[in-house]
Amino acid sequence: MTVTDEALPRSPAAGPAGDPVGDPVGAEVVAALVRDLDVGFAALYEAYRGAVFSTALRLCGRWAEAEDLSAEAFLRAYRALAGYAPGRVAALRPRPWLLTILANVWRNSLRSAARRPAAAPLEDAPDPPDPGEGVEDVAARRETGRELAALLAALPEMQRAAVVLRHVTDLPVAEIAAVLDLPEGTVKSHISRGLARLRELRAAGRDPGQKGGVR
Incomplete structure (x- = not known):
């Protein structure tokens, strides 16, 4: 699935040093991203993969589709970060930023699905x-x-x-x-x-x- 560049979210405002309210891990992830993109992205993925996948699973109701949505969201996140200036990375609030990307990917998948034949019935959607x-x-x-x-x-x-x-x-x-x-x-x-x-x-x-x- 693909998402247009216009759908890529702007990073929401952050508190001091990119520390998002209610997300104590966010400041550590942002600091790691500022130091090194690849190492920081690994930290980003480990910190938020559960939240991204659980959200995707409840949005779409299918395990395999949730995996695809999550993978696409993280791929787009990495590509975006690669083009961000350090100051923009430092201002990120990682959790809402990632979930905004996921929401856009999901909406795009709904538009694509509307142009395809009807999907199979919903599969079970248990938690991990x-x-x-x-x-x-x-x-x-x-x-x-x-x-x-x-x-x-x-x-x-x-x-x-x-x-x-x-x-x-x-x-x-x-x-x-x-x-x-x-x-x-x-x-x-x-x-x-x-x-x-x-x-x-x-x-x-x-x-x-x-x-x-x-x-």
Whole structure:
């Protein structure tokens, strides 16, 4: 999949020395990037690959597609960083910056998918496995993942993104507003309406295979 250059996000404003509020790892990652791009990018990837993949998985509902979205997001991030001046790198807030790239890649994938034949039904979308889990816990989590993926897929695009970023990735509203390039009030509205719609769908016992009737 490809994303136009115009879709590449501007880096959100940062605090002193690029230290993002609510992201204590960010300052260390930024400092590493300023010192050496390749070493710093390895630190960036290790710090945020989980958040990027989990967000991608809940946005698209398919494991393989989430891997593709994540890989494309990190590839675009590296290419962007290679062209940034040191001052711009130092001003990065890595987490919202990466998730903005991911959101743009995901939107672009939706536009591409709309021009292709209908995709197969949603696959299970469990969280990454925990080696210490018992069989019963794994089964319950997989069922929850399948249900959540189906319900999220029924939401309009912006509601889905806002709900995932707030309640899966655990971003504050201000960062979600930066990622989605929306006013904070609009983000709050999308989250509220998305959660209300999810509750309606779950209460109605909605068939995960159906995708119609979304308001």
